Amino acid sequence: MNNQKAKKNLIEISVIGSGIAGITTAFHLSKKGYKVNLIDPNINSEIKILSPKNGTQAALGVLMGNIYKRSKGKAFMLRNKSMKLWKEWLIEIDYLESNIKLEKPLIKLANSEKEYQSMIEISKNKKEYGIELLSKNSLELWSSNFEKTLIGGLISHEDGRLNPIKLIKSLMLKLDEMKVNKIEDHVIKISKNRNIFNKSWRIDLNSKQYLNQDYIVLCSALNTQKLLKPLGHEILLEPILGQVIELELKNPNSNWHQWPAILNYQSINFIHHKPNHILMGATIESGTVASLSHKQKMLNMNNIAPSWIKEAIICNEWNGIRARPKNEAAPLLKEFEPGLLINTGHYRNGILLAPSCAEWIGLKIENNKN
């Protein structure tokens, strides 16, 4: 170990929450050479049987990084950086057991003339990002699939999907390899250490144990506000449910081989999941309890659901909570005081934005040290 790395290894950082924000923050900080603890009561749980799932376990993993109107500003920079970093990181976390890869491309179909006009603009401005208007031929295919004459659509060759379950598995394997210390516990309190000879921060765990740390990074979604409040720091997050339905189709669809990794239509993401199975996912309601009417709304697709969806059988369904900032734009990347940072409130795009947000945290800590 060189001198600088050895020094960094003496700096101890606890990342609280092992959703995608926490896992990627732990991964990035550990790569930088810090001594990292990752704390979550469900850190070792089998994802498939977890209910409720955290936001990451419930997600579809759609990356709409390039198919985006803006070409400047914070949101654009975060997306752009993340798409580059995901490409690099996927090479580093490529394990046979998880077989994670970016499934491409993504197709978005227009809902209205207004949306189509905006798509024409995007296709002109974002050519170098792999965005194209759909050809007439492929529009015919989608019109026949959805039993509706469609006006237009975009294909994004570099956007697509990272399967969240495979992604978590890969990243967790990497964290083990990098010797990140995983702590299966619930953080009940964080406080400043009074004893100046100790590290600056104290974390109290449900098991009555405690840790003294140089830095704390909160990635605990809705719970972040509870942990911050006793320290006099306020953030406002509200729960917005995301729902996923898995459908088994009655009749075989001969067009499956032409389906992209992600098809987005009527603000719903469709994923051809396995032969004759399709996942449908959308953000449709606020609160923490899913209602039947919202599920029905997604299945009806604003009253234009094609017959193959109407006839399909629901064979699985789940939901998860997205933490949305109330008074400011997502995500929340902040340093409240030296050594106390947050990386949370990602709302819809936590998987997409995870790498650039983790990098932001790394840069903040790096700058503090100098």
Ligand SMILES: Cc1cc2nc3c(=O)[nH]c(=O)nc-3n(C[C@H](O)[C@H](O)[C@H](O)COP(=O)(O)OP(=O)(O)OC[C@H]3O[C@@H](n4cnc5c(N)ncnc54)[C@H](O)[C@@H]3O)c2cc1C
């Ligand atoms: C149905 C659905 C579909 C989605 N689809 C997409 C998509 O296609 N693409 C995309 O980019 N995003 C998508 N999202 C959004 C994305 O999943 C979230 O933005 C992201 O997962 C948020 O990650 P997170 O790490 O901030 O939070 P979470 O994944 O919710 O993780 C927070 C973690 O903090 C832990 N925690 C909380 N309190 C404590 C405490 N006191 N002590 C220790 N640990 C604690 C929890 O146990 C939890 O594991 C979707 C979300 C849902 C629900």
